Amino acid sequence: MLAISRFPDEVKSDFREAFDVTFIDVMPTGGPNAALGAREVLLLSFGSELRTAVIGALPASLKAIATYSVGYEHIDIAAARARGLTVLNTPGVLTDAVAEIGLLLMLGAARRATESIDLIRSRHWPGWNPTQLIGVELLGKNLGILGMGRIGRGIARRARAFGMTIHYHNRSRAAPGLEDNAIYHARFPDMAATTDVLMIAAQLSAETRHYLDAGRVAMLKRGTIVCNVARGDLIDDDALIAALQNGHVRAAGLDVFENEPTIDPRYYDLPNVFMLPHIGSSTIETRRRMAQALIIGLETLRAGGKPANRVV
Secondary structure (H helix, E strand, O other), rough: EEEOOOHHHHHHHHHHHHOOEEEEEOOOOOOOOOHHOOEEEEEEEEOEEEHEEEEEOOOOOOEEEEOOOOHHHHHHHHHHHHOOEEOOOOOOOOOOOHHHHHHHHHHHHHOOOHHHHHHHHOOOOOOOOOOOOOOOOOOOOEEEOOOOHHHHHHHHHHHHHHHEEEEEEEEOOOOOHOOOOEEEEOHHHHHHHOOOOEEEOOOOOOOOOOOEEEHHHHHOOOOEEEEOOHHHHOOOOHHHHHHHOOOOOOEEEOOOOOOOOOOOHHHHHHHOEEEEOOOOOOOOHHHHHHHHHHHHHHHHHHHHOOOEEEOO
């Protein structure tokens, strides 16, 4: 196996116990071929792109591509399928870590964490007073979740403990056992009209890119908080930034950004934006679960079985 990414030492040990693996930190110029040799598995992570031309030039010895991520939009799946390559990902193991970050984003945005951190770290905090950095509580608020998959449901479970009422919008309604009394809205405008906090947890696709555009931002109640734990491309930055500047959106909690790490510089100047550097899955427990998911999938494939985490 050739592994292209920076991995925690514990994760490297997990992979070494299962496979003969060579680690390199970054994708070589021109693609992975020079380092692949006759290896049968290429392991990479989100941010290392495999497009049509690169996949077409991969050696005949290669049998599988394993991505150390849930998302696989950085891989040309059609090209991999045409080459007969198996692609594996890591679904289901990020839920708890990302759901925790979802709550952190809501709290950070609602309680003006960016301004609070800046004030105390500047060493200019004058002390408590009754008007200092007044935010809003989550208690009694309506949480609207865009995308009620595993992560959306994980956020919903935690948000209920804060006394929030859960609403959601999906292309289709969740099964009753998964819905857990959340209120389904078949149309986004209907959910937007009730939402105090909008949590974006949907998958990115051609249809959902810039889903939260100017039109849908205008559907939100004035003073809504917008949070995103999914993909930055789901938000039209121009639309959200304008709404944050004019007060239609009270605040935002963002862990992901379009074109990251080169994000829209206007966000830095908005005190009502609580930003994190894509750390949703950044716990050692999750990092090792991601490795185990790929190890199990590759071992199943090697034994002639059908891995549960097979994309194609």
